[in-house]
Amino acid sequence: MDYQIKESFPISDWEIIKTFITQRYRADHALCFKPFFEWQFQVRKNKDFASIICAYEGKHLMGTLGYLPLELHWGSLTKQTLGVWLLHWMVSPEAPKGLGILMLKRIQKMFALCLTLNSSQFGSPILQAMGWKYFPNLPRYIIVMDKTHCKPLLYEDTDPEQLNSYTLKADLPTSEDSLESHLSDDNYRPDWTHYPEMQYATVRSFEYLQWRYMEHPSFKYYFFKSRSKTTPAMCVLRIEKSFGKACVTVGKVVDFFYPTDDRGISEASAVLSSALLFCRQRECAYVEFKCCQAEYAEMFMKFGGALEPHDRAILISRLMPIQHLHRNTNVSYLSKVNNHAPQLNQMYITKSDIDDDSPSSVSVASQLIVLT
Amino acid sequence: MKEIIKEILSVVLDVPMHELDDFSSTQTLEQWDSLNHMKIIAALEEHFSVSFTEQETLEMQSVKLIEYTISCHLSCPPE
Numbered sequence: 001m002d003y004q005i006k007e008s009f010p011i012s013d014w015e016i017i018k019t020f021i022t023q024r025y026r027a028d029h030a031l032c033f034k035p036f037f038e039w040q041f042q043v044r045k046n047k048d049f050a051s052i053i054c055a056y057e058g059k060h061l062m063g064t065l066g067y068l069p070l071e072l073h074w075g076s077l078t079k080q081t082l083g084v085w086l087l088h089w090m091v092s093p094e095a096p097k098g099l100g101i102l103m104l105k106r107i108q109k110m111f112a113l114c115l116t117l118n119s120s121q122f123g124s125p126i127l128q129a130m131g132w133k134y135f136p137n138l139p140r141y142i143i144v145m146d147k148t149h150c151k152p153l154l155y156e157d158t159d160p161e162q163l164n165s166y167t168l169k170a171d172l173p174t175s176e177d178s179l180e181s182h183l184s185d186d187n188y189r190p191d192w193t194h195y196p197e198m199q200y201a202t203v204r205s206f207e208y209l210q211w212r213y214m215e216h217p218s219f220k221y222y223f224f225k226s227r228s229k230t231t232p233a234m235c236v237l238r239i240e241k242s243f244g245k246a247c248v249t250v251g252k253v254v255d256f257f258y259p260t261d262d263r264g265i266s267e268a269s270a271v272l273s274s275a276l277l278f279c280r281q282r283e284c285a286y287v288e289f290k291c292c293q294a295e296y297a298e299m300f301m302k303f304g305g306a307l308e309p310h311d312r313a314i315l316i317s318r319l320m321p322i323q324h325l326h327r328n329t330n331v332s333y334l335s336k337v338n339n340h341a342p343q344l345n346q347m348y349i350t351k352s353d354i355d356d357d358s359p360s361s362v363s364v365a366s367q368l369i370v371l372t
Numbered sequence: 373m374k375e376i377i378k379e380i381l382s383v384v385l386d387v388p389m390h391e392l393d394d395f396s397s398t399q400t401l402e403q404w405d406s407l408n409h410m411k412i413i414a415a416l417e418e419h420f421s422v423s424f425t426e427q428e429t430l431e432m433q434s435v436k437l438i439e440y441t442i443s444c445h446l447s448c449p450p451e
Contacts, residue, residue: 096398
């Protein structure tokens with residue numbers, strides 16, 4: 001038995017990894033859609049290699065651990081730290097014990113700062129045993145736009161009257177003249193020193209947003225941005241249409257941040273108002289915002305939103321297709337960068353980070369659905 | 373050496389020593405999962421003052437294979 005761990009995967013071996021994904025997950029997993037796979041693991045940027053740690057027994061692929069190197073702020077808004085987000089950590093049942101951990105150790109040697117979302121029931125205990133900080137729940141906030149349309153999405157035996165606590169309570173503008181919906185290098189160059197709430201966060205640079213949102217092969221994202229180039233308020237939104245038991249439209253705020261001075265707060269209110277108006281015009285039943293940064297969540301709640309209990313859902317979030325599941329998004333990190341060990345509410349992590357906002361299947365991934 | 377190996381496994385896996393033999397392995401002991409395997413490796417490295425390669429770590433999936441690998445490191449024949 002000859003074992004090898006390699007630090008990247010050649011896209012020329014696509015059929016091998018597609019088979020592995022099919023066996024570990026299922027044949028219609030979104031990663032089996034090659035354009036999505038290539039985007040997710042930055043194959044173009046890596047010159048035809050996917051950023052995946054791969055473990056082989058001979059020529060047989062036995063395990064994978066995907067990773068995305070990204071610049072983060074980690075306790076400083078003037079200095080960036082190269083960190084890595086991990087995803088799709090899986091091993092074949094025939095793999096020898098310890099293979100998964102060896103892959104993890106390899107990545108921990110390569111990067112001083114490692115983060116992940118949604119570690120599994122198998123992975124979480126291992127991460128914690130290896131010294132990772134673990135937070136079981138990324139808070140989810142909801143604003144209900146239309147209670148009637150929410151009914152098919154109520155979780156289990158949730159009383160519809162509970163939706164009253166989450167209902168939109170603010171007037172929305174009739175126009176959005178003060179904003180920009182087009183993002184470019186010319187109109188977006190934030191001075192992060194004005195964003196103290198982002199001091200533990202993936203740097204939302206133009207280059208990052210361009211990859212994360214504009215180059216996404218499966219989802220369309222909408223930008224709502226105030227006009228300032230260096231201190232903008234920013235909201236990024238995706239509209240999702242459920243299928244299965246009911247056809248309902250939902251808004252998902254995947255990024256929302258702003259400078260927390262008076263002007264920034266005022267512009268943030270305008271930006272979020274416009275985003276919510278956009279959702280209402282598209283008959284969204286509700287709008288969700290998953291975020292651990294209390295300051296930005298507070299702004300969301302000013303519009304009538306409320307925090308969903310962490311131990312049971314009010315409205316289901318898996319819509320394509322509809323699945324009546326309650327599933328928390330857990331957050332983990334391992335930092336050897338400095339002696340900073342932030343708590344969850346000191347960080348800025350949203351559904352947008354790594355792969356919490358991903359298509360559920362090949363059929364979803366391969367249809368770029370544009371709701372205008 | 374074998375007794376020390378079994379003792380380490382017994383402690384990490386919380387299995388009585390008399391239940392361990394040459395063929396005790398990741399296939400026969402449910403408690404011998406990935407995390408415990410790495411704990412076993414770490415304990416063996418510390419006790420025998422050796423450092424295992426990734427290849428060796430992945431090969432040492434039974435008492436017999438552990439003994440063989442350590443023997444190679446220490447250049448002592450197995451008992």
